[in-house]
Amino acid sequence: MSSDPLSLTFAALADPTRRAILSRLALGETSVMELAEPFDMSLPAISKHLKVLERAGLISRGREAQWRPCRIEPARFKQADGWLGDFRRFWDENFNRLDQYLEEMKADEALKAASPSKRNVRSKKEKSNGRKGG
Amino acid sequence: MDAKVDKTLKITTPSELEIVMTRMFEAPRHLVFDAMTKPEHLQRWFGCEQAPLRICEIDLRVGGAYRFVMGPPDSECTLQGIYREISRPELVVFTERFSMPGFTGSEYRVATTFEDIGGKTKMTTSILHSSKEARDGHLAGIDQGVSTAYDRLAAFVESQA
Numbered sequence: 281m282s283s284d285p286l287s288l289t290f291a292a293l294a295d296p297t298r299r300a301i302l303s304r305l306a307l308g309e310t311s312v313m314e315l316a317e318p319f320d321m322s323l324p325a326i327s328k329h330l331k332v333l334e335r336a337g338l339i340s341r342g343r344e345a346q347w348r349p350c351r352i353e354p355a356r357f358k359q360a361d362g363w364l365g366d367f368r369r370f371w372d373e374n375f376n377r378l379d380q381y382l383e384e385m386k387a388d389e390a391l392k393a394a395s396p397s398k399r400n401v402r403s404k405k406e407k408s409n410g411r412k413g414g
Numbered sequence: 415m416d417a418k419v420d421k422t423l424k425i426t427t428p429s430e431l432e433i434v435m436t437r438m439f440e441a442p443r444h445l446v447f448d449a450m451t452k453p454e455h456l457q458r459w460f461g462c463e464q465a466p467l468r469i470c471e472i473d474l475r476v477g478g479a480y481r482f483v484m485g486p487p488d489s490e491c492t493l494q495g496i497y498r499e500i501s502r503p504e505l506v507v508f509t510e511r512f513s514m515p516g517f518t519g520s521e522y523r524v525a526t527t528f529e530d531i532g533g534k535t536k537m538t539t540s541i542l543h544s545s546k547e548a549r550d551g552h553l554a555g556i557d558q559g560v561s562t563a564y565d566r567l568a569a570f571v572e573s574q575a
Contacts, residue, residue: 291550371435372423374461375421375423375437377459377460378439378446378459378460379421379439379440381455382439382440382445382446382449383441384458385441385445385448385455386441386442
């Protein structure tokens with residue numbers, strides 16, 4: 281397994297139990313015992329998930345001998361945030377916009393094919409409609 | 415009327431290094447090809463609300479470079495690379511690298527094919543990474559479950575900060 285921080289973060293987030301643990305920890309730090317309560321899982325199983333989260337830098341655990349309180353580490357979430365950007369949503373949104381834009385392109389092409397003499401008028405119009413970046 | 419086209423974006427992982435996206439478009443492939451490769455078209459649809467496309471430079475030749483810059487100058491994201499194969503209207507191959515302040519991704523190869531299906535277009539984009547780790551990192555961003563969970567967690571974290 282990769283030790284690249286972001287890979288570890290995303291691998292850790294891919295599991296629903298671990299996400300549920302993080303949601304609980306987002307409310308405040310707590311002990312492993314308390315954390316295990318709402319889950320139908322053994323303490324060793326929960327501990328295993330916690331180790332994955334800790335290794336991914338998403339949580340930290342206190343040094344207190346008896347109850348090692350778990351807490352969330354906001355820094356790693358913020359680091360993932362900028363990079364993530366949600367690619368599926370990005371492409372879904374972009375392709376939906378492209379669908380609409382293709383309708384414009386088709387209409388333009390049909391217009392050119394139907395009346396070649398109007399081509400010049402149309403291309404001027406296109407230029408005035410062109411959106412500038414920035 | 416034409417049969418309804420399924421425009422769902424499909425994402426698969428045929429190997430440890432790949433991500434493949436397929437999508438149908440209700441337009442002939444030369445238009446889809448142009449929409450994907452010409453700045454005057456890309457500036458009309460590519461980008462996102464939070465980070466609109468600010469710079470779009472394309473030298474559409476084999477060996478030619480392209481650069482897309484999105485978002486405000488202090489936190490801009492850049493996609494850039496070199497065209498490797500161009501065959502209008504059926505194929506375009508290029509390398510790509512994503513970067514933003516504090517993060518530069520590794521380079522990957524993108525091959526997009528435009529298939530004519532009764533006057534409509536099936537676009538297939540194959541993304542080939544050089545390592546499974548890089549692919550997984552890219553894929554994690556694509557996985558909706560992870561992202562949704564992340565959004566929720568980020569909101570929690572924000573409220574704690």
